[in-house]
Amino acid sequence: MVRAMHSMLATLLFWIVVLMTVTAATFVVVARNILHAAFALAVAFLGVAGIYIFLHADFLAAVQLIVYVGGIIVLVMFAIMFSAHTQEGTVEPRRTWLALGGGALVAGVVLAATIMLINRLQVPLAEANAHADAAYRTTASAAPGEIALGHVLLGEYLLPFEVASILILAALVGAVAIVRKETR
């Protein structure tokens, strides 16, 4: 009884999160006001973080929250604020039947290809998962995602991890250098 309720609740929550993500993503595309589209994008990113949680990818969910919702959205907002179009605040897209039909066609093809790919991948992915699970158990004693990742980052992959700091340093120096507006 309790078991059934739990799984039902989880399923319900999952579909709520999915619905929220898809609605927000659709709104990003159809919104007339670009700032509203950016807000909707933030909601879509949150929804994706939720989906990661349902996939047991806790670390990815955390990264999604920290980097995308926290950082990338801020950059997107700033980019909108700097651009000249903010005077009007809205954009009027041209919607023709050709554009709609073309979009629907592309979306349909991508959807069909994805379904075919998933069908084709089901067996190999299941095997790969089993294999990865086995490898995971031997190395990190079946710890949850971010804990295993912590051990791996401090152990086997310490060097790439430390080199990543140099990557961020290069990005830091470079980003600041290229944004700097030198007045002559």
Place this chain on the structure above:
Amino acid sequence: MNWSELSELLPVGVVLAAALVVVFLDLVIAHKDRYALPMVALAGCVLGLGSLIQNYLSLTTYYKQSPPWFSGAAETAAGAFNPLILGGHFSIDLFGFAIAGVALLAGALSVLSSAHEEDDSALSSGEYYGLILLAVAGMMLLGFAHDFLTLLVSLEIMSISTYILAGSRRDLKSGEAALKYLVLGAFSTAFLMMGIAFIYGATGKLSLSEVLIPSEQLVSSAFLIRGGLALLLVGVLFKVGAAPFHFWIPDVYEGAPTGVTGLMATGVKAAAFAVLGRLAFETFGPRYAHDWAWLFAAAAVLTMAVGNFLALRQENVKRMLAYSGIAHTGYLLLGFLVSPNADGIMLADQLQNAVFYLLAYALMTLGAFGVVGLVREDGRRLERLEDFAGLSKEHPGLALCMAMFMFSLAGLPPFAGFFAKFLVFKSAVDAGYVLPAVLGVLTSVASMAYYLRVVRAMYVDPVRATKPGEAPAGARCRYSWTTNLLIYGAGLATILLGLFPSGPTFLLR
């Protein structure tokens, strides 16, 4: 993990330290002393090269043999040279040494050809030289990287630094170059990462030489692995600039500051070929040659054709050199075709030929870009073919070097370019790919047309009169001892490498 093995990466550490020194020196140095910044950057490259040679010599004396060309060619007996260090993340082999050497050379020459830009505050800043050194460090790491994670991080250090460098001159063209490079480069990295994710998902391994070791696992998830490798190849072919993923090259090379273009055309290309070489020789190897070598061959033929025929129509020398760079990518790809029944010795030979090509190409291309960077009038940069008219009368030395670079790029004896092309064509024929090699020779003949146009402009065409009735403009080249050092040095090396092609290999013994 054995931490004492970190000393093998000392050359990279030297370059990184030099990058930090340059960046922080810019904060404390007086504006009139800024000529010191490129000198420090140059010193970093030279020290890095010295440290690299020192590492090579100490390894050779310790093991009483030179390192293997790649980790797959290493002896497996006890006490033999094991190039895999630091838990298998890096492979200290001759291929890595060669790529790191070419990267350091490209970095040093690119610093030399930028040192005369002191009136441009962005091109003489500490960040500019610091980012060049960071990019070089990324290339060196990429040369030694032996698993996908290290490879990806090093690739990004190199790429992010070069995105910024491409946009470091503050004008619209440079900005356009940076934006195009960033967007398309990020796109190709996404392909690469997706491929790595597929392969890791299917095999649970990241080491380049282990991912394809056959097991029952591999058979069942072959579809996943194939998909992953295809995505991986798209990413790598984009980074080396092979057709049909070459569209970004002309705009990016033309818009970027000339010193940076030289670095992108040589160092970045060498590092990208390091990835491709490791994939071709260590990951695929002869076992999978049937599956993948034909793809490389097709890409090589297409790249040679596209690069050479589009170069014929260019009026801008920088753009022409960009298309020529695409064509040379095609020739280089020929050097990475693996025969299904190749053994370790043959693969090592092939790798050696490809490395010789990368070295020769780096020297002549950096020299040519050095000359292009000097030609200017009233501070305006001149890059069009007609601007080179009469260069031989005003600057006979520079014109002679430029002509040598053009002959060498066209593959005429006795210059380095001739032996480079000869060696990769030989590699391709030995591996059994005769038709691509023949097409390579044919397109190479066609390429003479556009290289000789530059020579004709310099030696035959009359000097362009600026205004009717006025005397033709005087010295059009800026004088810069650093860039002259680079041009004459590269010119000398182009001849020496052509006359003594076994010189670098002699050093190895």
Place this chain on the structure above:
Amino acid sequence: MPVLGVDTELMQYSTVFLLLGSAVALTFALLTLSRLLRPYHPTPEKEMTYECGEDPVGSGWLRFNIRFYVVALVFVLFDVELALVFPIATIFKSLTAGGGTAALVAFAELFFFIGVLFLGLVYIWKKGDLGWVRSFRVPTEQGIRSWEQPKQVGLAPSSAKRIS
């Protein structure tokens, strides 16, 4: 991992979902409640944007200064650093349990990682990129060696010393 059909790992998130759900529900409930209770007599003056009693001038949509962007960009980079350090923070406590040397090593490794980034922060701070009014070294008519006097506001500790 599912135990007896109940996803225990997902169960840990039930509080999060509960909190999120109640936050959304509470917001809507309070807004609806106030809408039902408050009187509603709009006039054009009431609809106006409140700007300390002044009449608003022009549109609220104005272009931000680019200098905000530098701060945002630096923030995103440190955000990425945070994302990389975060998994190590989750295991640090378990490392201290085992005698302390493992924790010390981990600390040193993290120290190096953050130290490299700290160098970057020192650099951009010293360069004045975080300063509110940028203190650029600008060539003036007097020649390339004289600088424009920067207006010193906010962060930019070094710029005053550099002008001499």
